[in-house]
Amino acid sequence: MKDQQSRTAAGGAPAESVRNTRNTGPGRLLIAVYGVFAISATARAGYQILTKFSEAPVAYLLSAFAALVYVVATVSLAKAGTTWFKVSVAAVLVELAGVLVVGALSVFDSVQFPHETVWSLFGRGYGFIPLLLPVLGLVWLYRRRPSRTAAAQAKARQ
């Protein structure tokens, strides 16, 4: 990734396409993992709602909401531009809040939250990846923030 950046900076021409994106290098791995979660969470929530919604409407609506957050995060991370950057930040922050709040509730109030969602017990059923993902996402978004990439772009033009 590093040599790709220096190459485009030296070459000049394709600079702006590289600058304001988050879908190359480590971001590619992040999008892949988000994509897997988007697919599996959507499938699971759809299954829960279609087959046993009345058992635990809150938990299953939460599952659907989590799935939606993962879909938004996946798509926005893959797209270029400042607007999509903001969408990504919002989605990842919601995800972080969701895993912390739902995780805490499922631990302290297991009577109200007995049914499984992606975020239950801080994502234990998914190897704690749901807890790790938003942190990695925020780190990656910070490293590729538009203000910084704009500065790099201006530097490359000089």
Place this chain on the structure above:
Amino acid sequence: MDAYFYIILVVGLVSTVLCLGAGILRKAPNDVTILSVVAVEATLVVYLVGSIVRVVAGEAIAGEAWEFWGYMATAMLLPPGAVYWSILERTRWSNFVLAAVGVTALVMAARMNQIWY
């Protein structure tokens, strides 16, 4: 857990270790890492064909049938997707994407086994 799971377990883990190793060594996706992911797809094809044969022969799936086939279809889409992506971006990071396929396939195979029995 049946033989299909153990085959995917071994092939998936080998693929993940190879791809992780190549990524850590800062290599771009090469024949070894891409073919290891193709091998994962091949084991899933074997599982698919074996499962179709068993269903046609009259064996019943204990859990939800469409859930089983949904997992199967999703798992089979992962390797081609990851390989396609690794061809688009030939950096070390694509090796980590390829590495994710093996473990994901083995987790999904474990789930498929649970549904079947």
